Amino acid sequence: MQITDVYNLSSKRRDSLQLGDHVVLRVRGLAKALEAYKRKPTELRLFIDGVSFPMAPESVDLLNRADTATVRFLLLRNPTTEPIWQLFYRVRSKLDHKAHIGIGFENGQLGDAFPQDHNIYLELVRRNELNLGLFLVGALLAVLLYLCWHSNLVRSDILRGNLNGLDVDRTDMIGKHYESVPFSLSKVQLVFWTFLILSAYLLCYLVTGELAAIPVSLLGLLGISLGGNLFSRGITSDQVNASAEGPTVKDVSKGFWRDILAEQNRFSIARIQFLLFNLLVGLYFVRHVWRLWNLPPLDEGLLGLISISTTGFLFGKYQESKPASSDVAAAKDAAGIQGNSLGQGAVVQRTLPGGATTIVNVTPANAGASGMPTDSGPAPAAPTPAVLPDGTPTRRDDEGDDNEAQPPAGTLSGAPDASLAMG
Numbered sequence: 001m002q003i004t005d006v007y008n009l010s011s012k013r014r015d016s017l018q019l020g021d022h023v024v025l026r027v028r029g030l031a032k033a034l035e036a037y038k039r040k041p042t043e044l045r046l047f048i049d050g051v052s053f054p055m056a057p058e059s060v061d062l063l064n065r066a067d068t069a070t071v072r073f074l075l076l077r078n079p080t081t082e083p084i085w086q087l088f089y090r091v092r093s094k095l096d097h098k099a100h101i102g103i104g105f106e107n108g109q110l111g112d113a114f115p116q117d118h119n120i121y122l123e124l125v126r127r128n129e130l131n132l133g134l135f136l137v138g139a140l141l142a143v144l145l146y147l148c149w150h151s152n153l154v155r156s157d158i159l160r161g162n163l164n165g166l167d168v169d170r171t172d173m174i175g176k177h178y179e180s181v182p183f184s185l186s187k188v189q190l191v192f193w194t195f196l197i198l199s200a201y202l203l204c205y206l207v208t209g210e211l212a213a214i215p216v217s218l219l220g221l222l223g224i225s226l227g228g229n230l231f232s233r234g235i236t237s238d239q240v241n242a243s244a245e246g247p248t249v250k251d252v253s254k255g256f257w258r259d260i261l262a263e264q265n266r267f268s269i270a271r272i273q274f275l276l277f278n279l280l281v282g283l284y285f286v287r288h289v290w291r292l293w294n295l296p297p298l299d300e301g302l303l304g305l306i307s308i309s310t311t312g313f314l315f316g317k318y319q320e321s322k323p324a325s326s327d328v329a330a331a332k333d334a335a336g337i338q339g340n341s342l343g344q345g346a347v348v349q350r351t352l353p354g355g356a357t358t359i360v361n362v363t364p365a366n367a368g369a370s371g372m373p374t375d376s377g378p379a380p381a382a383p384t385p386a387v388l389p390d391g392t393p394t395r396r397d398d399e400g401d402d403n404e405a406q407p408p409a410g411t412l413s414g415a416p417d418a419s420l421a422m423g
Contacts, residue, residue, distance in 0.1 A: 001029040003114035004068060006101045016121045017099070019085075020209040022058070023073050025103055025114070030069035031062045033110055046073045047102035047109045048122065051087065054080050054106075071103060077210045082294070088124055089292045095125045125207050125293070133206040137199045144195060154188050155181040155253075180252040183259035185271060185313065186232035189278055190225040196282055197222070200289040207293050215297035221306060228310045232317060263317065270309075270316035277309040 007014040009022040017023055023046070034041060041060035046053045053073075061070040077085050089095070099122035102113035114120070147153040197218060204212040253259055261271050281302050288296035 001027060001033045001111040003027050003101070003103065003111065006114045006118075006120055009072065015119060016123055017075060018123050018126065018209065019075050019077050021075050023075060023101070025071045025073070025101065026068055027071060027103060028068045030071070030103075031067065034062075037105070039105060041071075043105055044071060044103060045106055047104055047113065048088075049100050050102070050109065050113070051084060052104070052106060052109075053084050077208060079213070085124070086292055088122075096121065096123050096127075098122075126209070129206040129209075130203070133203040136202060140195070140199065144191065148191070149179065152181070154183055154191055156184050182253045183256055184229075184232065185260040185274065186225075186229040188260055189274075189310075190229045192278065192282065193221060193225050196285055197295070200285070200295055204289065204293050204295065212293075212295050214295055217298040217303055218295060220303060221298060224303075224306055224310055228314060231314050268316055270312045274309040274313040277305050281306060 003025055005024075005026040007024055008017055009024050010020070025046075041062070042056050044057050044060065046055065046057075055073065055076065058072045058074050059070075060072075099120050100113040100115075101120055102109045102111070104110040144153070148155075201212055201214070204210075254262075260275065261267055263271065281298070284302070285296060285298075288294075
């Protein structure tokens, strides 16, 4: 038995084989070999460089007058043939080399491999498509970096009201005023993994010509990233809603690394761990894709590493948000404010006769009584109270002949709607 010719049926280049191509072998004496070994044509296997591929031929034509059969195989990359293709991808010299094509059964090759005097090239990486894919990934990265710095893509969602003298609303998606908004670590993680998985899928398709299978573990990783972002937004929203200043951006960005690694101006070990573990798994992901050109399944250990670090980050963020919320609540309770937040009016501290202090939430109705200026002009000076011989302060009415005792400590004269709290 002898292989007389091998060529590519799918491409203009007969001597070049790629994934997805139909390779045709002309074999002399194949019918006699099948009869001698008592095998069926469907048991034939393709051999490349002495390695058997577990795939049956697409068609076998034994009806030839010259006793030369035609056998056609499809170079397909699927779960069955994936382990064999990975053997070739692991050796860089095998990506584009002169291959030896043979035919046989699962237990061995029949006859000599082809060619003896011909060259057949196996191209597992399409160079032109690879260059195109790298260009598209670079363009996508450039767009993402621009949006990261000039939009709310990876910045805090608490963007409502006044920011650095600008009237900013959530509907403003892109603008240079976003440069002052702090970065969000949970959003950075979500964008990081979305970019890596999307880029890897695009490159694998262009390089191999096959749609890569998406492992379930990668879907779980995206779910962890998305869930972490939603929980982080909920924690931040609760913290800001409890703030006395209302839902606005209180702090400006201090730089990318300080924003994502620090919590309330202190570096957080949970955030650093979270970032390092994601970078470590991301490096493993990129290296696997570049070597084997498929999407790697993450084992339980790596997926658990990401889950634990995400949980630690969210718990640390929740713990850091509790002091600010409790301090604001305590300030509200001390001011005796009901129904209105501290941000709805200025808060002043007053000293009453006898040395007692009080906190007053000043509204437009009582601004004059609290000694603060109003829109109508400066508050009039309060009259100097008279003092009786026993030292009791008095106040003379309009007729000037009646004395009234001062109101008890804890209230302010002339400010019936003021909210007080004794010091």
